[in-house]
Amino acid sequence: MISIARLHWSLNWHNVYQRTGHTLGAIPQSTNKVAGGGGNDGTGKLVDEINSLIGGFGVALSWYNLALMVVGILLGVIIGVLPGLGGANGVAILLPLTFPMAQVPGGATSAIILLSCIYWGALFGGAITSILFNIPGEPWSVATTFDGHPLARQGRADEALTAAFTSSFIGAFVAVIVITFLAPIIARFALRFGPAEFFSVFFLTFASFVGMGRGSPFKVLAAMCLGFALSAVGLDQVTGTLRMTFGHAELLAGFDFLIAVIGLFGIGEILSSMESGLKFSGNTASIRLDAVLQTWKKLLSYWVTSIRSCIIGCWMGITPGGATPASFMSYGLAKRFSKNGKNFGKGEIEGVVAPETAAHAAGTSALLPMITLGIPGSPTAAVLLGGLLIWGLQPGPMLFVEQKDFVWGLIASMYLGNIVGLIIVLTCVPLFAAILRVPFSIIAPIILVICAVGAYTVQNSMFDVWMMLLFGVVGYIFNKLDYPLAPLVLAIVLGDKAEESFRQAMLSSQGSLSIFWSNWLVASIMTLGLILLFWPAVSWLLEKRRAGTDAVAAP
Amino acid sequence: MHEQGSARRSGRIKAMGGFAAACALAASAWLAPPPPAAAQTWEPTKPIQFIIPAGTGGGADQMARFIQGVVAKNNLAKQPIITINKAGGAGAEGFLEVKKSSGDPHTIIITLSNLFTTPLATGVPFSWKDMTPVAMLALDQFVLWVPADAPYKTAKEYIEAIKAGPDKSYKMGGTGSKQEDQIITAALERLTAPKKFTYIPYAGGGAVAVQLVGKHVNSTVNNPIEAVSQWKAGALRPLCIFDDKRSTYTKKVTADMAWSDIPTCMEAGVNTEYQMLRGIFMAPGVKAEHVAYYVDLFKKTMATDDWKGFMEQGAFNQTFMSGAPFKTWVEANDKRHYDLMKEAGFLAAGK
Numbered sequence: 001m002i003s004i005a006r007l008h009w010s011l012n013w014h015n016v017y018q019r020t021g022h023t024l025g026a027i028p029q030s031t032n033k034v035a036g037g038g039g040n041d042g043t044g045k046l047v048d049e050i051n052s053l054i055g056g057f058g059v060a061l062s063w064y065n066l067a068l069m070v071v072g073i074l075l076g077v078i079i080g081v082l083p084g085l086g087g088a089n090g091v092a093i094l095l096p097l098t099f100p101m102a103q104v105p106g107g108a109t110s111a112i113i114l115l116s117c118i119y120w121g122a123l124f125g126g127a128i129t130s131i132l133f134n135i136p137g138e139p140w141s142v143a144t145t146f147d148g149h150p151l152a153r154q155g156r157a158d159e160a161l162t163a164a165f166t167s168s169f170i171g172a173f174v175a176v177i178v179i180t181f182l183a184p185i186i187a188r189f190a191l192r193f194g195p196a197e198f199f200s201v202f203f204l205t206f207a208s209f210v211g212m213g214r215g216s217p218f219k220v221l222a223a224m225c226l227g228f229a230l231s232a233v234g235l236d237q238v239t240g241t242l243r244m245t246f247g248h249a250e251l252l253a254g255f256d257f258l259i260a261v262i263g264l265f266g267i268g269e270i271l272s273s274m275e276s277g278l279k280f281s282g283n284t285a286s287i288r289l290d291a292v293l294q295t296w297k298k299l300l301s302y303w304v305t306s307i308r309s310c311i312i313g314c315w316m317g318i319t320p321g322g323a324t325p326a327s328f329m330s331y332g333l334a335k336r337f338s339k340n341g342k343n344f345g346k347g348e349i350e351g352v353v354a355p356e357t358a359a360h361a362a363g364t365s366a367l368l369p370m371i372t373l374g375i376p377g378s379p380t381a382a383v384l385l386g387g388l389l390i391w392g393l394q395p396g397p398m399l400f401v402e403q404k405d406f407v408w409g410l411i412a413s414m415y416l417g418n419i420v421g422l423i424i425v426l427t428c429v430p431l432f433a434a435i436l437r438v439p440f441s442i443i444a445p446i447i448l449v450i451c452a453v454g455a456y457t458v459q460n461s462m463f464d465v466w467m468m469l470l471f472g473v474v475g476y477i478f479n480k481l482d483y484p485l486a487p488l489v490l491a492i493v494l495g496d497k498a499e500e501s502f503r504q505a506m507l508s509s510q511g512s513l514s515i516f517w518s519n520w521l522v523a524s525i526m527t528l529g530l531i532l533l534f535w536p537a538v539s540w541l542l543e544k545r546r547a548g549t550d551a552v553a554a555p
Numbered sequence: 556m557h558e559q560g561s562a563r564r565s566g567r568i569k570a571m572g573g574f575a576a577a578c579a580l581a582a583s584a585w586l587a588p589p590p591p592a593a594a595q596t597w598e599p600t601k602p603i604q605f606i607i608p609a610g611t612g613g614g615a616d617q618m619a620r621f622i623q624g625v626v627a628k629n630n631l632a633k634q635p636i637i638t639i640n641k642a643g644g645a646g647a648e649g650f651l652e653v654k655k656s657s658g659d660p661h662t663i664i665i666t667l668s669n670l671f672t673t674p675l676a677t678g679v680p681f682s683w684k685d686m687t688p689v690a691m692l693a694l695d696q697f698v699l700w701v702p703a704d705a706p707y708k709t710a711k712e713y714i715e716a717i718k719a720g721p722d723k724s725y726k727m728g729g730t731g732s733k734q735e736d737q738i739i740t741a742a743l744e745r746l747t748a749p750k751k752f753t754y755i756p757y758a759g760g761g762a763v764a765v766q767l768v769g770k771h772v773n774s775t776v777n778n779p780i781e782a783v784s785q786w787k788a789g790a791l792r793p794l795c796i797f798d799d800k801r802s803t804y805t806k807k808v809t810a811d812m813a814w815s816d817i818p819t820c821m822e823a824g825v826n827t828e829y830q831m832l833r834g835i836f837m838a839p840g841v842k843a844e845h846v847a848y849y850v851d852l853f854k855k856t857m858a859t860d861d862w863k864g865f866m867e868q869g870a871f872n873q874t875f876m877s878g879a880p881f882k883t884w885v886e887a888n889d890k891r892h893y894d895l896m897k898e899a900g901f902l903a904a905g906k
């Protein structure tokens with residue numbers, strides 16, 4: 001009974017895909033028709049989806065698969081904690097191990113459960129070092145450091161960790177629900193994204209970030225420009241020629257984001273701590289066993305931020321902008337619209353909630369375009385995609401039809417994996433927070449070694465370790481001169497991607513900027529970006545007019 | 556659960572079989588006189604470093620990790636294979652690493668067309684002559700794809716449509732810049748002259764296929780494995796395959812077509828042919844016995860059913876070469892890439 005219903009749903013899904021695959025490009029403006037048609041199909045088949053999902057739980061809920069989940073989450077947390085290793089590398093390293101696993105019938109499902117749980121674990125784990133040591137283990141954890149680490153310095157590491165883990169869980173859970181029930185409708189949405197649309201998303205991310213620095217806007221601009229320059233080093237994708245390598249083989253690969261972040265944040269932080277008395281502020285915090293429950297009470301009041309972050313995250317994961325821009329954008333918007341916006345960066349729980357929720361929602365929903373279209377929404381998804389091929393599965397629109405047990409098993413494992421993950425990491429909160437009580441003289445060398453190993457791991461290059469130390473000095477100097485690090489990092493992460501999609505769009509339109517207003521989708525994102533970009537200037541002008549001539553002194 | 560258990564059991568039976576075979580082998584070795592030279596063949600003494608001059612998730616990466624998995628699963632090597640991505644500078648980083656580890660028998664590299672294109676386009680100082688050729692594993696095919704509802708049914712019609720349209724109005728999506736996809740596009744422009752394509756470079760082949768489904772470009776020359784799923788789903792149509800003979804895979808991929816049903820571009824009146832090398836190279840200055848070990852290892856790998864399945868999935872042209880024929884092939888293709896890229900104006904200054 002169940003299997004027939006599932007088959008029916010899948011076939012129907014396939015038809016929807018085919019139909020819209022044809023209409024989509026031909027009549028880009030007729031979105032109502034497409035969305036409306038898909039919507040009817042989607043809601044009409046709700047019961048079948050639930051049946052499919054129950055079937056999926058049947059696949060995922062075996063002792064063997066549950067054990068794999070626990071192993072995967074634990075490995076993932078460790079991978080997420082170690083800077084440089086990262087989810088994509090971790091999954092890539094373990095991929096060959098799953099090869100024999102996938103040989104038995106149903107083994108591919110177990111294999112993807114293990115690997116996707118490593119992914120969930122890495123998403124959870126990335127927050128730990130960000131909060132405790134100001135070292136983001138993953139690109140999407142950078143925004144978590146902005147408020148997470150100040151909280152730890154105030155001795156509230158347990159609150160920050162609980163907020164991060166819980167938000168991660170909520171983001172992921174909402175994204176899984178979206179995947180379960182809206183997969184066929186929203187999967188097609190990613191098809192609408194050409195170069196112009198991608199650029200508009202990056203533009204929106206940058207725009208939502210402008211005005212975030214507490215210092216001078218010129219310092220923000222200077223930091224951002226330095227980031228853009230660094231991200232331009234290496235091969236230029238569009239012309240296929242090398243830029244700013246000056247004949248040095250070490251510069252061929254450009255500056256990896258992780259090297260910069262480990263240095264700027266991690267090493268820079270250690271240098272600052274050394275100067276201020278060889279200890280971590282925050283080490284005096286008592287270990288509270290009820291921290292989780294206390295923090296949960298506070299989290300309830302941030303429901304608006306949570307919902308907004310979920311929407312941003314799901315949208316960015318599906319489109320597929322990715323978890324990193326999602327976390328930055330979510331943080332930027334939360335700061336802009338929150339009542340406590342002015343306190344962001346000094347240790348606001350809300351500043352942890354926003355990026356973590358969005359990053360996890362994006363990271364989870366990034367698996368959707370991977371399954372349905374065969375395009376990875378994140379580097380880790382790209383490796384998982386390779387995994388599917390190795391296990392003999394062909395990702396893409398036919399996967400839902402040909403491998404129903406696999407797809408629904410995977411979706412069910414997303415629910416279970418995140419619940420298992422939340423329980424594991426929350427139990428460990430007091431343990432993680434206690435790390436800060438270890439004396440600085442013991443922990444600092446350990447962090448340094450881990451950072452160096454992490455930097456080396458990224459590309460197996462000693463040169464990167466020296467670069468990391470150099471970035472550490474830069475981070476220290478930036479702190480001393482009151483230059484903000486966040487815009488620099490944002491530009492390093494997204495600068496080359498933004499440039500690439502801008503130039504692809506320019507090639508496509510033969511140099512006309514009108515491509516950014518050529519359809520409702522790209523036009524609305526661009527317009528939103530422009531409004532956000534000029535918002536600080538406009539509000540500043542309005543304030544100035546209101547306050548008369550005194551406004552010159554405003555910071 | 557049940558399947559897992561039985562798999563483990565059969566694994567144990569296999570292991571016992573292996574033990575019995577080993578005993579038999581030991582017995583025969585004791586009875587027969589020791590073979591003189593064969594016993595001294597070289598074996599790796601530490602883990603084999605397998606460099607991938609491309610990013611994670613791409614075609615070369617998939618193949619390298621697949622080989623790593625097959626070798627581990629079938630115990631084909633005494634030492635593990637460790638894959639390392641060195642993708643910087645269109646793979647130049649990986650090739651330079653092999654070039655400088657002269658005489659090291661524990662480093663191998665998988666190549667794609669960037670073996671030829673990267674030094675020519677970027678001017679980074681390396682060539683295939685700086686490395687030791689080991690074997691050609693397969694040739695990857697290229698297919699001309701258009702959306703399924705495009706008006707042109709054959710490659711000829713498509714070329715005619717471009718000739719009839721305004722210059723640069725047709726967009727070709729491809730992976731990377733001045734690499735294989737753009738070289739094929741430049742070759743096609745010989746036929747569409749004086750009209751040209753607008754070539755739009757993307758980071759990866761999967762993204763290119765989706766850009767075509769979303770109609771942000773008019774056509775692509777994706778490898779089979781990059782576009783097959785969209786083809787099955789009815790979103791794309793193959794016009795021709797850039798090979799001098801049709802694919803050998805006759806199993807139906809869609810309801811009415813197999814890979815072998817796609818006409819060659821020659822047949823379709825579009826005189827263009829291109830395949831991409833999936834081969835293995837080693838560091839310079841290694842001994843003949845080192846090369847022989849890896850040739851043997853890859854022969855064993857290619858004899859497995861896993862490998863055959865992988866080849867069929869990606870509709871690869873299964874041509875194996877090693878030794879002198881492989882070297883001759885590489886030499887000829889290096890020259891060919893030089894000519895093609897020179898004609899297209901893709902050469903770096905000083906090349």
